[in-house]
Amino acid sequence: MAKVDDAENRNRRNNVRILGIPEKAEGTTPELFAEQFIKKCLDPIQLSSTFVVERAHRIPTRSPPPGAPPRPFILKVLNYRDRDTILAAARRMQEIRFENSRLSFYPDFSSEVQRLRRQFTAVRARLRGKEIRYAMLYPAKLRVQDGESVRFFTTAEEASEWLDGLG
Numbered sequence: 001m002a003k004v005d006d007a008e009n010r011n012r013r014n015n016v017r018i019l020g021i022p023e024k025a026e027g028t029t030p031e032l033f034a035e036q037f038i039k040k041c042l043d044p045i046q047l048s049s050t051f052v053v054e055r056a057h058r059i060p061t062r063s064p065p066p067g068a069p070p071r072p073f074i075l076k077v078l079n080y081r082d083r084d085t086i087l088a089a090a091r092r093m094q095e096i097r098f099e100n101s102r103l104s105f106y107p108d109f110s111s112e113v114q115r116l117r118r119q120f121t122a123v124r125a126r127l128r129g130k131e132i133r134y135a136m137l138y139p140a141k142l143r144v145q146d147g148e149s150v151r152f153f154t155t156a157e158e159a160s161e162w163l164d165g166l167g
Contacts, residue, residue: 009109009138015107017108026058041098047082053078058070113140117136119155123160127163
């Protein structure tokens with residue numbers, strides 16, 4: 001199972017998951033929409049001269065009912081550096097809006113990696129509350145900047161115990 005999960009994540013390495021794009025905004029050519037959207041919404045970013053969206057699609061489920069959040073929009077770029085540039089630009093911008101919808105950009109991981117990362121949700125909220133810098137490393141390791149030192153946690157329980165010790 002570990003090999004299958006690793007293969008799935010390697011296959012998704014150049015993918016960006018975008019949450020919040022309204023349903024049917026992409027029209028009939030999602031790849032062209034994605035290229036124009038990225039260049040317009042994340043201006044100014046330094047994409048490579050070969051920036052191409054290879055594939056773009058919604059998560060293949062039924063369309064959500066009116067009022068429900070739209071399905072995630074996945075795009076696969078040709079170059080992983082462009083993916084990293086897109087994610088870094090989205091992080092710097094704080095808030096990105098499209099047609100009055102707030103957008104969120106994430107790397108696209110397998111459901112197993114997402115499950116592992118979700119375990120750190122409460123700990124990350126506590127870290128944000130205490131204004132402690134942190135990062136999630138692949139696949140699901142929490143890196144915490146504690147003053148001059150850096151700490152790594154592989155389970156949410158370890159991180160929570162450490163936070164409890166801070167007071």
